[in-house]
Amino acid sequence: MFRIEMLPAGHGDCLWIEYGDPKAPRRVLIDGGAAGTYKRALRERLRGLRENERRFELLVVTHIDADHITGILELLEDSETRFQARDIWFNGYRHLPDEKPETLGPVQGERLTDLLVKRPWNREFKEAAVVVQADGDLPRLQLEGGLVLTLLSPTPGKLADLKPEWEKEVRKAGLDPNQPRPGEVESPEGFDLLGSPDVEALAAEAFSEDSAKANGSSIALLAEFEGRRLLLTGDAHPGIMTAAIKRLAGGGRLAVDACKLPHHGSKANVNRQFLQALDCRKWLFSTNGAYFRHPDRQTVARVIKWGGAQPELGFNYRTQYNDVWDGKPLREQYGYKVSYPASDAEGIVLEWY
Numbered sequence: 001m002f003r004i005e006m007l008p009a010g011h012g013d014c015l016w017i018e019y020g021d022p023k024a025p026r027r028v029l030i031d032g033g034a035a036g037t038y039k040r041a042l043r044e045r046l047r048g049l050r051e052n053e054r055r056f057e058l059l060v061v062t063h064i065d066a067d068h069i070t071g072i073l074e075l076l077e078d079s080e081t082r083f084q085a086r087d088i089w090f091n092g093y094r095h096l097p098d099e100k101p102e103t104l105g106p107v108q109g110e111r112l113t114d115l116l117v118k119r120p121w122n123r124e125f126k127e128a129a130v131v132v133q134a135d136g137d138l139p140r141l142q143l144e145g146g147l148v149l150t151l152l153s154p155t156p157g158k159l160a161d162l163k164p165e166w167e168k169e170v171r172k173a174g175l176d177p178n179q180p181r182p183g184e185v186e187s188p189e190g191f192d193l194l195g196s197p198d199v200e201a202l203a204a205e206a207f208s209e210d211s212a213k214a215n216g217s218s219i220a221l222l223a224e225f226e227g228r229r230l231l232l233t234g235d236a237h238p239g240i241m242t243a244a245i246k247r248l249a250g251g252g253r254l255a256v257d258a259c260k261l262p263h264h265g266s267k268a269n270v271n272r273q274f275l276q277a278l279d280c281r282k283w284l285f286s287t288n289g290a291y292f293r294h295p296d297r298q299t300v301a302r303v304i305k306w307g308g309a310q311p312e313l314g315f316n317y318r319t320q321y322n323d324v325w326d327g328k329p330l331r332e333q334y335g336y337k338v339s340y341p342a343s344d345a346e347g348i349v350l351e352w353y
Helices: 037-047 066-077 107-116 156-175 199-204 238-249 272-276 297-306 328-334
Strands: 002-006 015-019 026-030 058-060 140-142 148-153 220-225 228-232 258-260 282-285 312-315 337-339 348-352
Touching: 002 228, 002 258, 037 066, 066 107, 148 238, 199 297, 220 238, 238 272, 272 297, 282 348, 297 312, 312 348
Parallel strands: 026 058, 228 258, 258 282, 282 312, 312 337
Antiparallel strands: 002 015, 002 348, 015 026, 140 148, 148 220, 220 228
């Protein structure tokens, strides 16, 4: 059994992965979502497990933005839940190039650092940065029970880019989660929610890559189990992702069963080159559209155009920003499928047996 659940994480990510024996699965948690995700969706899920089942194989905090890290802070600060992980992957301030190991980052990054110092932290990377080098094989690790993870992002350069931005990024994310961050701007006034989208025009719009340093530092992974593959991208930059995918696939297309799209479907993180580097039919969007109205229509149009034959779009919320893609004329014209949860409290699940 291989299962991914995209929990309702507000405008963020919270991915619950299970694999192995359906009666006694092993588990991986990736990110904790925006403020409120822990109390709304994650806490009761964990407390519903027996205490010995709350020991996960791995916890990954992809990067420092509030819509990924906040729920993890709440989880690790809640002693009653008794959550444990055999290893925790997170690139803190001490992992950024040219910084002394004793140097700590500010605000949320420092809070998480304080919570991790007595826990297994980047153990598989000998406590150094979780990072992809410029050449050689991509880091590939096998967890207990057979789940294989291949690291695709970040690179040392992306971590170095983050260093001068660390305090600014964390303060914006930690003290005011409503505040847009670099490379992430709210849609202009008068944003048109009415009418059928013009897929051809949207897909053809010029692409400008995300410049946010925190997003570029995202840990992105390919997860493989019993012949199934999931691409889990955090908020990674598409240029880095596409280059890593081509390295892994030897220049060809990489076949995956599903891809959690980067940065909640931002138009600055999904381009034609990234989509066409993959052989994929299921494309997942994790966001309720709050603050930044994700997913951008340009991204959805690009997936419909270049995401393979009869792509399937999975949204973990039905919102005013994504409901338009359920229109029958559009679906029939372009041959794609859409799925939404029955309610905002459910999220979506993919599983294979």
